[in-house]
Amino acid sequence: MSIRKAAVIDMGTNTFHLLLVELNGTGFKTIYKEKIPVKIGQGGISQNQIAPDAQKRAFHTLKHFKNLIDGEHIDQVFAFATSAVRNADNGPEFVSQVKEDLGIDIHVISGDEEAQLIYEGINFSGSLNGQVTLMMDIGGGSVEFIIGTSEEVFWKKSFEIGGQRLLDxxxxxxxILPEEIEKLETYCQEKLQPLIEAIQHYKPTGLVGASGTFDTLTDIYYASMLQCKLTGQHAFELPTEDFERIFDMLKSLNREQRLKIPGMIPMRVDMIVVASCLIEFILRYVPVEAMVCSYYSLKEGVVFRLLEKAEL
Incomplete structure (x- = not known):
């Protein structure tokens, strides 16, 4: 059986991820993975710009990733950029510069493509079953929502209301002040009307959150229970009651205090409050006893496609 290696770079608005894998038949083995809080949206996302400092951080990180990829002699490299780059007026210039300087071809994907890859990643994790489920991935620039089952997608949409945008x-x-939360909820109510209508139409009974904020929330939950996540497990349950407890704590603390919460990841400390406000808003429309948190998301969706030998 032929084993081939591939590298996936997921250039999110908040975090850049590198995943180096060996593809083997229907499965894959992770050779190496790393995430770096590049915050490419910081200082510019609300003006549709990639700020100069953010560009420097991005180039520095991509050069580091390129060295690791070259060290493993991988020539199949799939790099994806999402909300911050696709909406930036200087995004095309940035993509060209990366190609010229580092030889990395960046595929700037649409919100629709992003939602589809997230769905494929979530499904690959084994987080779905026969029930109709609402899936969500809270990025720094956009939030993707998908309604479907393990068999098919009924509805999907990307909204440009990610954590960095809500934070700004x-x-x-x-x-955070109660009136700031109230304004955020009013904003979500207005912006997410198409989602609310889709929920009313398809009536999902399950809720799955992908990576990022959901990883951190489950880390905090497990730490509070004095438990560790099992290595090799790709889906975790977070009881809604425990999410509410964590949310109450997050909104009552300042940044310094939040950093001291067991399980908190420093790169998530700024956006986790507004991201949790968004989850709280969604729970009004999909009231579940527990949400499932999928460790897999976009980059694993890409790996799934490579295994399926689909076009990327």
Whole structure:
């Protein structure tokens, strides 16, 4: 059986991920993975720009990733950029510069493509079953929602209301003020009307959150229970009651205090409050006893496609 190697670079608005894998038949083995809080959306996303400092951080990280990829002699490299780059006026210039300087071809994907890859990643993790489920991935620039089952997607949409955008627009005080939460909820109510209508139509009974914020929330939950996540497990349950407890704590603390919460990842400390506000809003429409948190998302969706030998 032929074993081939591949590299996936997921250039999110908040975090850049590198995943180096060996593809073997229907499965894959992770050779190496790394995530770096590049925050490419910081200082510019609300003006549709990639700020100069953010570009420097991006180039530095991509050069580091390229060295690791070359060290493993991998020539199949799949790099994807999402919300921050696709909406930036200087995004095409940035993509060209990366190609010229580093030889990395960046595929700037649409919100629709992003949602589809996230669905494929979530499904690959084994987080879905026969029930109709609402899936969500809270990025720094956009949030993707998908309604479907393990068999098919009924509805999907990307909304440009990610954590960095919500942070810039609503989280001025620390701890966040009740009126800031209220404004954020009113904004979500207005922006997410197509989602609310889709929920009313398809009536999902399950909720799955992918990576990022959901990883951190489950880390905090497991730490509070004095438990560890099992290595090799790709889906974790977070009881809604425990999410509510964690959310109450997050919105009452400032940044310094949040950093001290067991399980908190420093790169998530800023966006986790507004991201949790969004989850709280969604729970009003999909009231579940527990949400499932999928460790797999976009980059694993790409790996799934490579295994399926589909076009990328």
């Amino acid at each position: 627009a609503f989280h001025y005080h620390d701890p």
